[in-house]
């Protein structure tokens with residue numbers, strides 16, 4: 001058990017020496033590959049184990065210098081411990097084995113400043129620095145303040161937020177850089193929400209309808225949207241709000257004053273969109289309904305259906321709906337004067353490592369996410385203050 | 387109809403996957419053949435599985451055998467289950483995909499078959515919303531290309547109804563010499579426009595080959611040393627361990643030069659030598675590639691002995707077990723003069739490369755499967771460490787490995803700790819985006835690009851002809867020369883001894899790959 005930088009670095013060297021020797025004995029060579037610094041903060045040893053497993057899996061696409069912090073400030077006597085390990089992939093025949101490395105720091109009864117002072121010198125220069133915080137919303141965490149200016153990306157998962165609607169508003173404020181909290185402000189890191197990443201297949205299937213030329217004009221004529229979400233379970237409502245926020249921000253729909261109403265779990269949003277054709281220059285009403293659906297194991301990432309319709313003048317209807325298969329959604333596109341196009345599409349249940357990998361591929365701020373988040377936060381504020 | 391305010395899909399922005407193509411129908415000529423069930427349909431299924439292809443997408447298999455739609459679907463299902471990189475199909479997903487598949491029985495020269503194909507395509511447009519968009523895929527013996535192209539033209543299938551698009555994909559081999567390639571181009575272009583034509587070289591669909599361009603043009607540090615003043619020579623090796631297996635009949639007519647050099651290895655040479663294109667689009671990239679091919683000094687028939695080496699394998703041992711010789715294979719002439727090994731020395735006569743030899747080497751039944759490009763730099767100009775025990779310091783070598791395991795190795799000199807000695811060490815690094823994750827099959831990328839109308843990774847007319855114009859004189863020189871003493875290397879050797887002498891004459895040696 002080691003606690004100072006010199007010892008940690010010596011342990012790392014030792015680790016690589018042994019690792020290389022072991023690989024040589026097993027008849028292959030080993031390559032240490034680091035593509036980023038991934039800091040992960042866990043609030044218990046169990047959570048750290050789970051995050052460690054994800055990081056190990058992530059080695060396939062993003063071998064990294066991981067620093068996992070088990071952060072238990074309220075537990076016991078102040079104590080700081082650290083240990084190192086290599087995260088290796090099984091080598092393909094004839095190929096060198098690829099490994100990343102992980103340093104785990106357990107901090108009890110400590111202060112954020114002390115922990116950060118240990119994390120900062122462990123960062124490999126010239127590689128992006130990403131902080132992944134699981135669990136409840138972390139936007140007030142001291143660590144964010146200590147890592148200010150160093151952090152390139154903060155990754156959270158809004159499915160774990162304790163007070164989803166309010167925390168969504170907090171997250172949007174952080175992303176917009178207009179909160180006084182630690183780490184926020186103009187040099188705040190790019191933000192990723194794994195819960196938003198879960199929506200990617202739904203967004204793809206939705207966008208895909210309108211890659212087809214004859215359907216594209218109807219996108220600007222939509223006037224009814226219904227999103228059925230699984231209310232039980234984690235993050236379903238926030239995903240529904242973000243999906244609605246994405247449509248609204250991409251298509252230029254604005255919430256009308258007092259346009260949010262809530263009846264139990266059902267939320268209705270009254271909006272306006274720019275008029276098209278003869279109504280161009282004018283606005284037209286659009287409604288979005290978020291409706292709770294009964295819990296269903298086959299609901300894909302907590303959504304069970306999305307319906308989009310245009311009823312004014314020419315009828316058009318686009319839907320993505322979950323099916324009896326746990327991996328497939330049905331998409332149906334219908335518009336007057338065009339044959340109905342229907343098919344099954346796979347909607348994979350992405351694990352945490354897949355979701356993380358997708359976010360790590362982004363090099364800059366995800367502007368689409370930011371815009372969708374701001375719109376969703378607008379809806380959330382309407383829910384909080386009726 | 388309603389007017390379109392914009393042609394852009396605003397929901398696309400910020401999505402990680404690119405745009406999907408318009409729904410279309412792919413007509414596969416030769417659908418009962420090996421390529422269709424082993425590569426094409428598995429690639430189409432995987433594209434569907436990854437949501438890269440939209441609803442409505444349809445496949446029509448066109449061949450001679452009397453198959454029903456159901457039998458066609460069933461056979462393709464088996465093909466996908468056996469060959470797909472994603473393993474066995476997801477049942478409901480396959481059903482949905484296969485609902486768009488049908489079989490069209492006809493002989494390639496039967497005019498009625500095309501008339502009924504046309505009707506069938508119209509019905510699919512009506513029922514499945516494919517909007518007149520069509521891809522014709524020629525997965526047939528090359529002798530059949532002309533008749534199919536003629537018939538498609540005669541039935542007006544070279545243009546789409548109601549504003550859709552029509553494209554044609556042509557498999558390799560594209561011709562067997564310069565004249566036949568020109569003839570074929572003339573026939574294709576009498577019916578289709580060049581921008582409708584997609585000539586496949588599946589090597590270009592490999593992510594590792596595309597990464598070569600990324601590596602060169604995304605890393606500025608190599609540009610200033612990528613030329614004749616720093617580089618001594620370049621070696622390009624594509625070695626195979628396999629023999630000809632059951633393609634003997636085809637291979638004996640073709641040989642390593644046509645099968646490997648004319649297409650794949652010329653691609654590697656052009657990607658290594660080309661200038662940076664002004665943009666990453668189909669014509670800019672291909673313009674630069676053609677410039678390289680045009681700058682390659684042709685090997686005149688009279689010079690083949692100086693610039694080429696041929697080989698053919700005899701019996702030997704592969705990986706510890708005995709292997710038969712080439713001439714004993716099925717469909718092969720027992721006196722065959724066909725080469726299974728070629729080495730070439732080429733020069734690219736332009737400012738960047740003048741005087742730098744490019745050595746190309748490919749063969750079957752070699753000890754190891756590997757594709758790599760290795761760039762050998764000149765030695766340090768002044769021997770500063772002349773009194774070190776090894777005073778011939780080895781030159782730097784940059785090797786770009788493409789197969790089986792992608793990456794770059796840089797060989798540099800370093801001091802042995804505690805001694806005055808200097809010895810070579812290698813620095814290995816990988817530059818792919820993945821470190822062990824299966825990358826998509828070449829055909830997936832190419833089929834999708836074609837549906838999207840992106841020809842960057844396909845071979846243009848002038849490119850094919852420029853390449854053949856380098857190959858054909860060599861064949862002529864070989865044909866005019868003496869018979870070869872074949873076989874001249876054993877299966878499991880690194881080619882004939884003459885290949886090593888060929889390098890030794892220049893004071894160089896093949897790299898061990």
Ligand SMILES: NC(=O)c1ccc[n+]([C@@H]2O[C@H](COP(=O)([O-])OP(=O)(O)OC[C@H]3O[C@@H](n4cnc5c(N)ncnc54)[C@H](OP(=O)(O)O)[C@@H]3O)[C@@H](O)[C@H]2O)c1
Nearest residue numbers: 416417418419420421449450451493494525526557558559
């Ligand atoms: N196989 C590969 O791995 C591979 C790799 C690279 C390139 N290629 C190229 O791809 C092409 C196809 O290869 P393949 O191996 O699939 O060929 P294949 O197995 O020999 O199949 C030939 C196909 O053409 C059909 N056909 C031939 N003559 C016909 C006629 N007169 N009328 C109607 N149909 C006819 C056959 O139909 P019936 O059986 O019904 O008669 C069969 O479907 C070739 O150009 C080859 O060079 C193949």
